[in-house]
Amino acid sequence: MASEKKIGLYFGTFNPIHSGHLTIANYMVEYSDLDEVWMVVTPHNPHKKKKTLLDDNHRLSMVRIALEEYPKLKASNIEFGLPQPNYTVNTLAHLEEKFPNKQFCLIMGEDNLKGFHKWKNYEVILKRYPIYVYPRISEGVVDHQFYSEGKLHPSITKVDAPIMELSSTFIRKAISEGKNIRPMLPFEVWKYLDEMNFYK
Template sequence: MNQETITTARQIGFFGGSFNPIHNGHIALARSLLEAAGLDEVWFVVSPQNPFKQNSDLLDDAARMAMVTAALEGEPRLKPCGVELTMPRPSYTWHTLCRLRSEHPGLQFTLLIGGDNWERFDRWYHSADILATCRIVVYPRRAQGCGGPIDAGSLPAGVTMADTPLIDISSTEVRRRVAEGLPIDTLVPPAVAAMISKQGWYAANADACRGNRS
């Protein structure tokens, strides 16, 4: 890949997650990353299951994909992406990146990950290959591990920190509020709130929703 290809290709942010459910914090963060990382678009890559998490209250693929699609209506630079839902499981970012590059050779992908994920990035499947072939932008997360804030000066070549705001909303909090019968209108887009209410999603998961934040 030569420098001309890198500078002229459309820059796409790969923003992966379970989005269980997608919330306003996800969208605000993606908007910030468009500018902070110099991206043309951010793709919300809906994951069937994070290999490092076992979510007993994970909503089915079709429901989460539908919520992401509805949430991004009217956001021309934010796109839903269901590629991982069609791939073998468990879902690994390396496989997804290879698939996306094969299907979209004219695009350049940047991996967007939280500081908590960066702290354990060396455990990711083919982490060295991802580092060697993909630009990575790390954004701050409140729920980082015991190592504290990441030192931007310690990051390897091709990895940068994004100066984005900390959004104190989590999918776990949304699920907990639904399970307890509390409003979520300020936490999720209106279309998502309407879908959750109509379908009764998360309403019976009060105990499960008190687990890890996501």
């Protein structure tokens, strides 16, 4: 019997997906024991204002376009049919039920780990799902409760991915100011944004 596939879940509004997201996702799947990374498009993050978001399906389309040449990376709209706002613990339970033969893991930036203790049912997540953390340049120390005697919590694995300081906010602002930001986006995504006149 084949061993269960290990799937890393990379959540985001991907508004829009950019080269930084792609670099992190690809690094995670190539340099850790993950078999695949699913980029889960969040319809509405409880911490973000909805009005700045492009329509869910446009953001999903751009993720799909960006991942076409990366067989180990997949776009997921699993949260589109779940109650709003989305909480990661509920999404994980739903995925586990839907795909009992896969092992799900969380991917997050070091900056998110700092606020992880504020997540809904974070103890359940920590107990049941491995967490893969990639580095970010951020102020302050990661919350001390995930460290013990200088060691990370056993559920947490640090992956030494490149530090990407590119943000979707920066890209949206640059587009609205008429800047050329083509190198920061997968080409097909740039073309899609340009043709649809998004963020202008």
